[in-house]
Amino acid sequence: MNVLLLGSGGREHAFAWKIAKSKKLKSLYIAPGNPGTASVGKNVNIGINDFEEIKKFCIAKEINMLVVGPEEPLVNGIYDFFAADDQLKNIAVIGASKAGAMLEGSKDFAKKFMQKYNIPTARHKTFTVENINSGFEFLETLNAPYVLKADGLAAGKGVVICENINEAKTVLAEMLNGKFGTASRKVVIEEFLKGIEVSMFVITDGISYKLLPEAKDYKRAGDGDKGANTGGMGAVSPVYFADSAFRQKVCSRIIEPTIAGLQAEKIDYQGFIFLGLMNDCGEPYVIEYNVRMGDPETEAVLPRLNADLLDLLEGAATKTLSSKKCATYAQAAVTVICASGGYPDSYEKGMEISGIETVDESIVFHAGTTVCNNRLQTSGGRVLAVTSLDDTVENALKKSYAGIAKIEFRDMYFRKDIGQDILNGKK
Ligand code: AMP
Numbered sequence: 001m002n003v004l005l006l007g008s009g010g011r012e013h014a015f016a017w018k019i020a021k022s023k024k025l026k027s028l029y030i031a032p033g034n035p036g037t038a039s040v041g042k043n044v045n046i047g048i049n050d051f052e053e054i055k056k057f058c059i060a061k062e063i064n065m066l067v068v069g070p071e072e073p074l075v076n077g078i079y080d081f082f083a084a085d086d087q088l089k090n091i092a093v094i095g096a097s098k099a100g101a102m103l104e105g106s107k108d109f110a111k112k113f114m115q116k117y118n119i120p121t122a123r124h125k126t127f128t129v130e131n132i133n134s135g136f137e138f139l140e141t142l143n144a145p146y147v148l149k150a151d152g153l154a155a156g157k158g159v160v161i162c163e164n165i166n167e168a169k170t171v172l173a174e175m176l177n178g179k180f181g182t183a184s185r186k187v188v189i190e191e192f193l194k195g196i197e198v199s200m201f202v203i204t205d206g207i208s209y210k211l212l213p214e215a216k217d218y219k220r221a222g223d224g225d226k227g228a229n230t231g232g233m234g235a236v237s238p239v240y241f242a243d244s245a246f247r248q249k250v251c252s253r254i255i256e257p258t259i260a261g262l263q264a265e266k267i268d269y270q271g272f273i274f275l276g277l278m279n280d281c282g283e284p285y286v287i288e289y290n291v292r293m294g295d296p297e298t299e300a301v302l303p304r305l306n307a308d309l310l311d312l313l314e315g316a317a318t319k320t321l322s323s324k325k326c327a328t329y330a331q332a333a334v335t336v337i338c339a340s341g342g343y344p345d346s347y348e349k350g351m352e353i354s355g356i357e358t359v360d361e362s363i364v365f366h367a368g369t370t371v372c373n374n375r376l377q378t379s380g381g382r383v384l385a386v387t388s389l390d391d392t393v394e395n396a397l398k399k400s401y402a403g404i405a406k407i408e409f410r411d412m413y414f415r416k417d418i419g420q421d422i423l424n425g426k427k
């Protein structure tokens, strides 16, 4: 199979790394990719939203499958673009249709969907500037903290959690008046859920599904979950409390009704569903849906996947997923992100990176790197994702931190407490 993968982060390096191992692969291209993906496939200088250039490339290179890493092209309708084009319609697209991508692209849509199909989630209401006063009244019916979410995509920054009612009212007014541009024209206000978060991942062909390994993400920039919200500073898999009883509840109460709901709504869906879940004393609630894999979760999840990923993706595209094999390695995986000083706020780019080649017990996925004058440099906030596998989370953590000790770039920082809660929780 000839495959084109869209994206350029650590998640896409992990995808490319795993796809490159497939017996079914002939050629792997990544658009635009990064120096890490270039080591397992061929990078192509095309933007992820440049559908016309993607089309030309797919025809020229006889691509059989398009794998979409990030949500944006899906929300912009790349699945539908391929389906509607005579020259492209026989190419399998792994990713939701535009209608399906609304599960991530509109929080209001996702909440209404969950309500309609009885999927457990926080109680909510949606407001616009026209009924802002009802929004203030709804806030009065909730207890602190208050959760306010921009309806649309806001680069991962659209959720604000307020500790008191006055702050919540101020933030609601700011959001409805354009704090996140058009994304916050509608705001979802919801009840605060207690518990511990876990990310679970599903691949579906729209009929059946496979559950991939779960992971815990570390969203805050600083140790002890302090500091600004980031895209994620590390990931650990497995997560002890996502045991078989919990997973069973997630399957029967969340995943199966979600797939049945997509079918009932006549929404095409062949790809990943990422469930951001809250575990409240063993009961799962959906915090959010994403129509892609998580980053950095993918860098911990795919190394644990004991299956030919391309074979699974083919199953998703041809509605034969139920006949495919999908198992998980028993080993634990841990990913620690090396970030640029200042991230997630402003940071400098162009710092020379050294030492990666000396890391021998971990996989170093590239997230925000570039090659300039034959030298590897930083080009993003999250620069590298250092993943290790071992029999225990504790030993995998040791390997990742030993690997990081060998890597250098100016102002590099990383969280030193990834996985500590998992180790403590198990005791
Ligand atoms: P989201 O972008 O929807 O994943 O929200 C970002 C983060 O906000 C989540 O990972 C949670 O940590 C937190 N969050 C969102 N919704 C809720 C909620 N209803 N209750 C508690 N925390 C929440």
Ligand code: GLY
Binding pocket: 217, 231, 232, 290, 293, 294, 295, 296, 297
């Ligand atoms: N790490 C969370 C996300 O990918 O949204």
